[in-house]
Amino acid sequence: MAAAAESDPLLPPARRASMLMDYLGVLRATHPPERAAAIDMGAFRRGLREPLGALLPPAGEPADRFDALRLFDEHGVLRDAVEDLCREHLVPHPALERHWTWGRVRAEQEERRLYETLRRLSPEEYRRARTLLCEHPAGGLRELRRAWDGLWMRFDFFETVSDWPWSRLEGWWYPCPMCRWPMRVVAHGSTVDVRCEAHAARGVHYRCAPGGRGSGPVPLVGTGRAAVAVQGVPATTEHLALTRPVWRYGTLPTLLELALRDALVGLPHTRVGMWPGTVRPDEYDLHIEVTVPGRRRRVWRVDAKAWESTTALAGMLEQRDVLPYALTIVLPDHQADDRHFLTARLRGRRMTVTTVGRLVAAVRAACGAVPR
Incomplete structure (x- = not known):
């Protein structure tokens, strides 16, 4: 994330400095105190453009060491392999948890990746992608591929709804009538509430209808002013939604x-x-x-x-x-x-x-x- 911030020409300098200070604090916490004190901002920024050995903490095992790894190519451009390495090797660390939760790290990475992907689009593609993020944030695989069309392979920001237990109610999920993203299912004893995280305050919340359940989706009863009728969708591997x-x-x-x-x-x-x-x-x-x-x-x-x-x-x-x-x-x-x-x-x-x-x-x- 520090390398991505360092290489982004559109990032305001004050924002870049703030981000790098945050990342430097995380890195220092992985080192013994006597070593951490030697890594100041200048050493950190130089180290990002040199073999990484000077920045890495002591290794517990020799496997998967990146001492010779360079994050930037000879032209000063962030290497494509960096994103792959983050996906494959970035794991929770106690020092990281003291500064950021693992969820925040993943969210920060995903948000940056979204904006970097959008910036690489033409103005016409950018406007279309922004609209699609709103109009087609979840649905069946065929439906999504048809809607996103030529942009589909460039937007790998979807996950399988069946992997989200918080969104499933007896094998079904329910799209929010305002944002079309899966609503959250919350059980309180014998009562089950279904609500949108973003729009519950505006009246998008429901409750399970008692009895009368057949083989289809569990019927919902609206309990909020904006709780219009919604149809349950099968929570199968063929149904996807944008990451949170x-x-x-x-x-x-x-x-x-x-x-x-x-x-x-x-x-x-x-x-x-x-x-x-x-x-x-x-x-x-x-x-x-x-x-x-x-x-x-x-x-x-x-x-x-x-x-x-x-x-x-x-x-x-x-x-x-x-x-x-x-x-x-x-x-x-x-x-x-x-x-x-x-x-x-x-x-x-x-x-x-x-x-x-x-x-x-x-x-x-x-x-x-x-x-x-």
Whole structure:
């Protein structure tokens, strides 16, 4: 992960420095104290571009040592084999657990891999992939292959639903009606709840219907305001879903962006573009332009964020370079109370913070649409 951060030309310098400090702390914890003190940031960054022997902790066994391994090729490009080595050899370590849980390490790797894959796409492919992450995050293998088409072999971010015991109810899984990803099954004694991790607070939760079970999926009774009828799907090896980190950091933000677009499309004098960047399609998410004859043109460059922790989001945004244009950070409506905290943290960075509902109201007012 340190090598990936070191080699990413699009990573803001402050963000890179923060990540490398984190990784250096993990590496130092694998060494005896007297050796750890000698590995400062300079030694760490040099060691990433040299044979790895100087950075590795003492070996318990001679097998699978990587003393001579180089992470970068002769042109300074991260070697393709690094990802394979991470998949094959990176294992939990007590020192790692003190800094990060194993789950966090896997999530960090998967999130980085997603964004690196997206960045290698053309602008057209990027926009299509972002939409597919939202519209087809789970389903039957044939259905997914048909939907993803030429992008299927480039997006190996799917796992078999049958390997996720938390999503199965007597051999069936249930897609969330909002995000289409498998909902979680939670048993409380004789009661079984089924709910979406991301949308339970918005009313996507169910309970098993008592009795009347046949050979098909267990019927669910909606217990939330957004619990529309859902059909159970067989939890077989032929049914796949995006990994949790990709769903969390790829699907959920895209849902927010598309919901915002759908609320604005069709308004008078208003033009909405999705992922409009030409050099980097992920530069920001929506470009909203309102041009009313006789009035000043209004423009919003929107970056939608679906983070659980507003504090963590603030830390990430503070590490960005100051932008050459004004950026509007949009939060889900249920995080309306957090916008004041985020605004205070981002003061002086050319960023304003609002929510989906507030931005829609502002655009409608600017274009002269009748208020809802």
